[in-house]
Amino acid sequence: MMAIPIAIVGVGKIARDQHLPTLAASNRWRLAGVVSRHADDLDVSAHPTLTALKAAVPELAAVSICTPPIGRTDVIREALELGLDVMVEKPPAATISEAERFASLARDAGRSLFLTWHSREASGVAPLSAWLNGRTINRVAIEWMEDVRVWHPGQEWIWEPGIGVFDPGINALSILTRLLGPVSMTGATLRFPANKASPIAASLAMEGGAGELVSAEFSFDQRGPQTWTMTLDTDGGQATLLDGGGRLEINGSPVDVPEGTEYGRLYDRFAELVGKGEIDADLAPFRLVTDAFLIGRREQVDAFSWSD
Amino acid sequence: MMAIPIAIVGVGKIARDQHLPTLAASNRWRLAGVVSRHADDLDVSAHPTLTALKAAVPELAAVSICTPPIGRTDVIREALELGLDVMVEKPPAATISEAERFASLARDAGRSLFLTWHSREASGVAPLSAWLNGRTINRVAIEWMEDVRVWHPGQEWIWEPGIGVFDPGINALSILTRLLGPVSMTGATLRFPANKASPIAASLAMEGGAGELVSAEFSFDQRGPQTWTMTLDTDGGQATLLDGGGRLEINGSPVDVPEGTEYGRLYDRFAELVGKGEIDADLAPFRLVTDAFLIGRREQVDAFSWSD
Numbered sequence: 001m002m003a004i005p006i007a008i009v010g011v012g013k014i015a016r017d018q019h020l021p022t023l024a025a026s027n028r029w030r031l032a033g034v035v036s037r038h039a040d041d042l043d044v045s046a047h048p049t050l051t052a053l054k055a056a057v058p059e060l061a062a063v064s065i066c067t068p069p070i071g072r073t074d075v076i077r078e079a080l081e082l083g084l085d086v087m088v089e090k091p092p093a094a095t096i097s098e099a100e101r102f103a104s105l106a107r108d109a110g111r112s113l114f115l116t117w118h119s120r121e122a123s124g125v126a127p128l129s130a131w132l133n134g135r136t137i138n139r140v141a142i143e144w145m146e147d148v149r150v151w152h153p154g155q156e157w158i159w160e161p162g163i164g165v166f167d168p169g170i171n172a173l174s175i176l177t178r179l180l181g182p183v184s185m186t187g188a189t190l191r192f193p194a195n196k197a198s199p200i201a202a203s204l205a206m207e208g209g210a211g212e213l214v215s216a217e218f219s220f221d222q223r224g225p226q227t228w229t230m231t232l233d234t235d236g237g238q239a240t241l242l243d244g245g246g247r248l249e250i251n252g253s254p255v256d257v258p259e260g261t262e263y264g265r266l267y268d269r270f271a272e273l274v275g276k277g278e279i280d281a282d283l284a285p286f287r288l289v290t291d292a293f294l295i296g297r298r299e300q301v302d303a304f305s306w307s308d
Numbered sequence: 309m310m311a312i313p314i315a316i317v318g319v320g321k322i323a324r325d326q327h328l329p330t331l332a333a334s335n336r337w338r339l340a341g342v343v344s345r346h347a348d349d350l351d352v353s354a355h356p357t358l359t360a361l362k363a364a365v366p367e368l369a370a371v372s373i374c375t376p377p378i379g380r381t382d383v384i385r386e387a388l389e390l391g392l393d394v395m396v397e398k399p400p401a402a403t404i405s406e407a408e409r410f411a412s413l414a415r416d417a418g419r420s421l422f423l424t425w426h427s428r429e430a431s432g433v434a435p436l437s438a439w440l441n442g443r444t445i446n447r448v449a450i451e452w453m454e455d456v457r458v459w460h461p462g463q464e465w466i467w468e469p470g471i472g473v474f475d476p477g478i479n480a481l482s483i484l485t486r487l488l489g490p491v492s493m494t495g496a497t498l499r500f501p502a503n504k505a506s507p508i509a510a511s512l513a514m515e516g517g518a519g520e521l522v523s524a525e526f527s528f529d530q531r532g533p534q535t536w537t538m539t540l541d542t543d544g545g546q547a548t549l550l551d552g553g554g555r556l557e558i559n560g561s562p563v564d565v566p567e568g569t570e571y572g573r574l575y576d577r578f579a580e581l582v583g584k585g586e587i588d589a590d591l592a593p594f595r596l597v598t599d600a601f602l603i604g605r606r607e608q609v610d611a612f613s614w615s616d
Contacts, residue, residue, distance in 0.1 A: 073492070095599035096404070097592070098492045101517070161605050184381070184406045197605060209409070284405070290598035291403035297469050297505060298606075 004274065005032035005059050007084075009050060009075055010067030011039040014089055018118075019066055022263040028271040032057045035075075050075060054082045061085065062112075062274060068157070070094040076102055080109035087114040087270045091170055094162060096283060096290050103281035112273045114266075115281045117174035121265035122245025123257035125175055128232075131250060132179060135236040140180070140214040143229045144172045145222035148200070149306055158220075159304070164198025166289045169218035172230060173285040175245055179232075182209040185288055188296035193304035200304060204292055221304075312582065313340035313367050315392075317358060317383055318375030319347040322397055326426075327374055330571040336579040340365045343383075358383060362390045369393065370420075370582060376465070378402040384410055388417035395422040395578045399478055402470060404591060404598050411589035420581045422574075423589045425482035429573035430553025431565035433483055436540075439558060440487060443544040448488070448522040451537045452480045453530035456508070457614055466528075467612070472506030474597045477526035480538060481593040483553055487540075490517040493596055496604035501612035508612060512600055529612075 006029050008015050015034075020042075023031045031044055033053045039046040047053035054060050062085040065072055069091050079086050086106065092115045093099035099115065106113035119125070146168055152158045158167065166173075177183055187205040192198070200221055206214035228244035240249045248255045273280055314337050316323050323342075328350075331339045339352055341361045347354040355361035362368050370393040373380055377399050387394050394414065400423045401407035407423065414421035427433075454476055460466045466475065474481075485491055495513040500506070508529055514522035536552035548557045556563045581588055 095493050095595075095603060097490070097595045097599050100592075100595060101490050101492070104490070161603050163602065182405070182409050182412070184409070185403050284408075287403075287405045287408060287598075290595075290602050291405050293601040294471065294598050295403060295469050 119171035124248035142216035185291035427479035432556030450524035
């Protein structure tokens with residue numbers, strides 16, 4: 001198998017933490033360059049634009065978009081015009097209209113597109129999905145509670161009008177929709193700090209396609225232990241995903257989960273999509289977020305401070 | 309051509325104002341019954357459920373859903389299980405997740421589905437669309453300003469968390485997306501009365517797929533003349549849709565528009581879809597609404613009173 005030459009656009013925290021190490025360890029991919037003005041320290045050619053990189057590396061075949069989710073349409077269009085297959089970090093765009101468009105642009109260009117949800121590839125998700133087969137889910141309880149001061153220190157953009165605490169919360173929704181299929185938002189309360197334009201916490205009520213009742217608590221203001229947990233009550237016992245999906249317990253006992261990493265599996269999947277010329281552009285998690293904003297009641301809570 | 313037997317579910321204001329007269333005047337449709345508890349005055353059989361109606365009228369082939377947009381999944385699923393083709397009044401659902409599901413339910417059932425946007429059938433829209441052919445749109449300005457006290461007198465549900473002033477505004481967005489194709493929301497301000505949970509006004513900035521700049525002003529608090537106007541500046545002059553799309557002016561001069569009504573054309577289109585076994589479930593207008601809620605800045609304005 002020949003490794004596919006791929007570029008990274010946007011060398012920020014997620015690219016350095018996950019994408020670059022994953023590509024370095026992969027035998028299906030070869031990092032052919034980056035588009036970034038903050039990559040002088042990397043041992044790979046950096047260019048100001050994707051078009052410049054493609055001119056320098058004509059064999060470039062794919063690109064992974066790791067820029068912030070605002071304003072990605074231009075770079076995705078540029079990539080498709082250059083004949084590249086495209087993988088996109090979550091959330092796919094600032095708005096659902098924009099995200100919806102990426103798939104039609106890729107279809108028109110005849111290229112592969114992968115709008116990724118990395119938490120769906122967490123080690124416990126596939127074993128849980130297999131265990132759920134033949135069981136009836138009655139109830140799902142999600143707790144996704146973290147401290148924004150730890151995970152986004154000083155990143156003021158997180159408080160721009162937009163998803164706020166749903167930036168981590170959408171990871172839980174991506175796992176939920178993978179496990180249950182169609183899910184509808186039936187009620188939501190969004191809590192906005194008095195001095196901020198995006199929510200710091202949310203309480204959600206949802207319903208699965210088979211009538212499963214789902215509750216979720218999201219927080220960006222969780223001191224002490226951080227919690228990314230999903231508990232499923234079924235007619236065949238209780239399953240609990242822990243650590244954002246990395247660990248799985250069935251009726252309180254740990255279950256073996258596969259080796260490997262979320263991003264390792266994401267890039268394997270992208271290689272499969274490219275091999276088949278397919279598109280995977282599931283927006284179900286994003287739709288649930290926009291629905292929470294549409295029907296959510298809003299509450300004002302204490303002003304937020306990074307130094308509290 | 310045999311008239312197709314159709315049922316109306318939900319005999320409220322929109323059914324009485326538009327759907328019943330349209331069906332009465334149509335030679336492609338025959339009203340076979342209604343599902344309603346408020347239809348004793350109608351000269352047609354009324355039943356408590358669609359299943360009961362189908363049992364009484366086995367030749368029933370289609371249904372038009374005119375209930376409020378909350379909780380339609382159950383009746384749509386019931387209709388599809390009864391083998392009926394389904395037409396749905398706007399907006400299609402309370403949430404985009406729910407609306408998205410209707411198309412997959414219809415596909416699975418092998419039935420036709422039509423999620424309608426009646427304003428797209430306003431008399432001026434098709435002539436405008438034809439006039440725009442070959443012209444480049446530079447700028448679109450929308451003013452959709454009406455008095456909620458006149459159009460929804462005392463209807464407190466309009467202030468439940470949800471679309472508020474976007475209930476009329478989505479009509480403008482449905483015309484816009486018909487004329488421009490893909491449109492993205494780039495900025496929004498939503499104005500909430502101090503005592504209400506849905507917006508009474510909104511200012512929107514959007515961008516079309518070819519870079520067209522779009523601005524929109526929506527209001528539910530417009531005294532005096534009511535305004536439903538869309539002005540398009542092109543390289544070949546200016547076009548103005550007036551009266552919600554019913555009238556068209558080119559460079560200030562009125563243009564002849566076709567005879568017929570919005571709902572007459574909607575039901576003609578539904579008959580075509582049924583004849584071909586096709587689905588028309590375009591959610592682009594709804595996506596723009598949820599995007600406005602997601603990225604919109606919120607402002608509090610004066611408390612609302614029905615009697616002001």
